[in-house]
Amino acid sequence: MVTxxxxxxxxxxxxxxxxxxxxxxxxxxxxxxxxxxxxxxxxYVTLDADFLALAxxxxxxxxxxxxxxxxxxxxxxxxxxxxxxxLWPLGLLTGAVTxxxxxxxxxxxxxxxxxxADTISPMVGDAASPGLHLPDLLFSVYLLPFELAGVLLxxxxxxxLVIARER
Numbered sequence: 001m002v003t004x005x006x007x008x009x010x011x012x013x014x015x016x017x018x019x020x021x022x023x024x025x026x027x028x029x030x031x032x033x034x035x036x037x038x039x040x041x042x043x044y045v046t047l048d049a050d051f052l053a054l055a056x057x058x059x060x061x062x063x064x065x066x067x068x069x070x071x072x073x074x075x076x077x078x079x080x081x082x083x084x085x086x087l088w089p090l091g092l093l094t095g096a097v098t099x100x101x102x103x104x105x106x107x108x109x110x111x112x113x114x115x116x117a118d119t120i121s122p123m124v125g126d127a128a129s130p131g132l133h134l135p136d137l138l139f140s141v142y143l144l145p146f147e148l149a150g151v152l153l154x155x156x157x158x159x160x161l162v163i164a165r166e167r
Contacts, residue, residue: 006046013039027072034065051135067157074164 016039019032037060044053138146 002046006043009039009042009046012036013043030065030068030072033068034061037061037065063153067160071160071164074161 013036016032016034016036020029020036023029023032037056041053041056041061044050044056
């Protein structure tokens with residue numbers, strides 16, 4: 001059942017990413033990005049990475065995608081955008097080279113299975129498994145950089161709103 005959910009979410013993420021690339025309306029592209037990011041959060045749930053799923057959903061889906069939607073809605077001259085697609089051959093070439101590089105790496109990589117003891121446990125209070133507790137580290141040792149990143153994102157959001165209002 002988990003495998004079926006994984007493949008459904010992976011297909012949903014690919015469809016959302018395809019909608020981002022092919023949509024002519026920037027609002028629909030932003031909605032495609034929202035679907036794709038939410039599906040990736042669901043994939044993390046199927047892989048038992050609950051902390052990463054929550055972080056993905058809160059940071060990307062909740063923050064960045066909403067910021068993109070607000071930026072799109074606040075843009076007054078959205079219909080006067082250039083419809084020129086003169087760079088699509090370069091984009092197609094770049095995508096093909098990237099796909100070939102990824103295929104080469106996937107084909108030549110040495111895949112080894114590592115036990116749970118070698119990974120970082122994403123669960124808070126999971127004392128039964130050895131390893132580091134990522135949330136404990138995030139809110140103790142790395143608390144200051146975490147808070148600074150939050151303040152930086154807040155300042156960037158306010159700056160984007162000020163710039164958008166002036167135009």
